[in-house]
Amino acid sequence: MPSTSFKDDLLAETRNLRAFAISLSGSVSLADDLVQESLLRAWSNSEKFQPGTSLRAWLFTILRNIYYSNYRKRSREVQDSDGLYARRLTVPGDQESHLDLEDFRNALTKLPAEQREVLTLIGASGLSYEEAAVVCEVGIGTIKSRLSRARAKLVELLELDVAPQPPAERKVRRTG
Amino acid sequence: MLIMNAVRVSKFEKPGPAPDLPAEAGTEAVQAIGRALEAHYADLVQAPLPAKFLQLLARLEDDKSASKAQGKRDALD
Numbered sequence: 001m002p003s004t005s006f007k008d009d010l011l012a013e014t015r016n017l018r019a020f021a022i023s024l025s026g027s028v029s030l031a032d033d034l035v036q037e038s039l040l041r042a043w044s045n046s047e048k049f050q051p052g053t054s055l056r057a058w059l060f061t062i063l064r065n066i067y068y069s070n071y072r073k074r075s076r077e078v079q080d081s082d083g084l085y086a087r088r089l090t091v092p093g094d095q096e097s098h099l100d101l102e103d104f105r106n107a108l109t110k111l112p113a114e115q116r117e118v119l120t121l122i123g124a125s126g127l128s129y130e131e132a133a134v135v136c137e138v139g140i141g142t143i144k145s146r147l148s149r150a151r152a153k154l155v156e157l158l159e160l161d162v163a164p165q166p167p168a169e170r171k172v173r174r175t176g
Numbered sequence: 177m178l179i180m181n182a183v184r185v186s187k188f189e190k191p192g193p194a195p196d197l198p199a200e201a202g203t204e205a206v207q208a209i210g211r212a213l214e215a216h217y218a219d220l221v222q223a224p225l226p227a228k229f230l231q232l233l234a235r236l237e238d239d240k241s242a243s244k245a246q247g248k249r250d251a252l253d
Contacts, residue, residue, distance in 0.1 A: 007237045010233055011229070014229050015222075015225055018220070018229075019217055019223075023217070035229060036228070036229065036232060039229065043233075099208050099209075099211070101212060101216060104213070104216060105216060108213075108216070119213065123213045151206055154209050155209070160205035
């Protein structure tokens with residue numbers, strides 16, 4: 001039986017769960033459906049959550065399963081139709097390399113889903129390699145190789161210069 | 177380039193520290209990607225949370241309380 005604190009714990013993770021869902025599906029409205037379904041499923045299966053393990057990873061696992069089972073086909077058709085990305089932000093503290101966030105998001109959508117989700121889990125959601133492996137139901141080696149490929153693909157898509165750069169020229173040359 | 181990376185990943189198969197791109201791919205580029213990813217994600221996390229999620233969890237909890245109370249009444253009857 002869920003306790004009051006379990007509800008609070010779920011609520012505390014909902015923003016992160018939603019961010020993961022948006023990254024995974026590419027759509028805010030789809031992500032919200034996914035989050036709602038995940039919260040319901042988490043609540044009704046609360047006895048299966050093991051205290052002391054990562055609630056975030058557990059919730060991500062639930063959401064990911066729902067997404068790949070039921071929603072994946074719907075995803076890219078409605079991408080960003082609801083305008084969460086309308087704001088153009090610059091990357092904070094970005095003294096060394098100017099990466100336009102809009103460019104980055106466009107590049108991110110071009111990655112295969114399994115690379116994008118690993119990149120998000122490790123690079124942004126704060127999951128460990130072990131937790132990401134559980135969430136994605138693959139081995140740690142696969143997580144690492146997907147992460148490596150995702151980064152390499154982004155370097156290519158964003159035409160990031162991988163050689164020493166002149167000071168005034170930061171992402172202009174493709175060396176591959 | 178990508179094909180080479182795909183081959184190279186095999187050396188990361190064992191558990192250990194985070195792998196990065198092969199050295200020639202540029203640490204700076206990887207760091208730039210890392211920063212952009214964090215900024216992208218932070219933007220999503222900071223977005224206003226729709227009230228329906230709070231309402232959903234509140235309703236679930238209320239339902240639980242109601243069923244508990246009903247259980248107590250049943251026990252007393």
